[in-house]
Amino acid sequence: MMSTDFSRDALARCVAGALAPNMALFQLFSSAPSAEAARCALEQAIAASQGEGRARLLDAQSLWRDTPAAFELIKALDEHYFAQIARADHGDHIARIAAAYDAIAALSPSGSVASYSLGREDLLEKATAEVVDHLRAEGLAHEGCEAIEIGCGIGRFLVALSPLLSSITGVDVSTKMLEHARERCARLVNVELVQGDGRGLRPLADRRYDLALAIDSFPHIVEAGDEAVLSNLFDIHRVLRPQGRFLIFNYSYRGDDALDRRELLRLAERTGFDVRRCGDRPFRLWDGTVFDLAKAERPPLP
Ligand SMILES: C[S@@+](CC[C@H](N)C(=O)[O-])C[C@H]1O[C@@H](n2cnc3c(N)ncnc32)[C@H](O)[C@@H]1O
Known part of the structure; x- marks a missing residue:
């Protein structure tokens, strides 16, 4: 019988309700050596499960059937x-x-910003809406608010947030991602796009924004090293107004939540932020962690 060890974690978490079917499929595909091995693992897991867990795996199976090239x-x-x-x-x-x-x-385009969309615009839209609903529920997306997204990719959040905010600036290091964003945002007069250098936000003005977002982009800054992390945090602090908020959705891809929380708490202290929320996972369609930082009264440490 074919070994299906590679799939154990994703499928077990899906059965337990900790991972949505689309996320489980994405993780299964990433770790499987072939489509046949992935299919075999999914069938074995379905046969071994029951109740709601089994229903979730069956949902994953029909999602794959409906998305044959996933x-x-x-x-x-x-x-x-x-x-x-x-x-x-x-x-x-x-x-x-x-x-x-x-x-x-x-x-x-949809797969490039969120592999767990399996390349489907409809899934991407639902996952985007979950994050936007979260921002609204937290009172962070409202008229009068000026926002910036660091690592805006194809601009799905710029499109979804622009009707709710006074303005939003999208920054990215990738020319091609910005081309997609430009196309998607062509008719949106309150969206600005800027190509960044990945280290900070110059030439954007001091204290210009109420809200900064980094949605699945901060892990790349962490991969780039401590200097990039610090220069970005200091510069995000610089462009925020007093009490402005910085929300990080996924701090790293190291797979160690405790390490991420410890590191973020230490960095927030150094760069002048108070931590309001530290790494929980509030979403259904995406397993992203949320860190909510508020620009503190105290200045950053030198
Ligand atoms: C996974 S995509 C997420 C895009 C968008 N936030 C979303 O969720 O749809 C990550 C994006 O971050 C950008 N990125 C990576 N490192 C960056 C950095 N240091 N500064 C700005 N953008 C960065 C990438 O080019 C890419 O477009």
């Missing part, structure tokens, strides 16, 4: 992304990240 897409995104990251001739890590996103933007 396995190949996840593998292609991984392959193109890591081929660019491995290229030494691109320069430093930030330049390689920009090249990697340039490469995968062409494969699937």
Whole structure:
């Protein structure tokens, strides 16, 4: 019998209700050596489960049936992304990240920003709406608010948030992602797009924003190293108004929540933020963690 060890964690978490069917499929595909192995693992897990857990796996199975190219897409995104990251001739890590996103933007715009959408615009829209609802419920997305998204990708959050806010600026290091964002936001007069250098937000003005967002982009800053993390945090602090909020959705991809929380608490102290929320997972369709920082009265430490 084919070994299905690679799938144990994702499928067990789906059965337990800790991972939505789309997330479980994405994780299963990422770890499976072939589509056949993934199919076999899913069938075995369905046969071994019952009740609501089994129903969730059956949902995953029908999602795959309705999205027949999903396995190949996840593998292609991984392959193109890591081929660019491995290229030494691109320069430093930030330049390689920009090249990697340039490469995968062409494969699937929705898959490039959220692999767990399996390349489906409808799933991406639902997952986007969950995050926007969270921001509204927290009183953070409202008329009068000026916001910035660091690592805006194809601009799905700029589109979803622009009707709720006075303005929103999208910053990204990838030229191709910004091209997609420009197309999506072409008719939105309160959206501005800026190509960043990945280290900070110059030339944006001091104390211009009430809200800063980093949605699945901070892990790349963490990968780029301590200097990039600190320079970005100091600069986000600089562009926020007093009491402005900075929400990080996923701090890193290291897979160690306790380490992320410890590190974020230490960095917030150093860069002049109070931590209001520290790494819980409030969403259904996405397992992203939420860190909510407020610009403190005290200045950053030198
Ligand atoms: C996974 S995508 C998420 C895009 C968008 N936030 C979303 O959720 O749809 C990550 C984005 O962050 C951008 N990015 C990575 N490192 C960055 C940095 N240091 N500064 C600005 N953008 C960055 C990438 O180019 C990419 O567009």
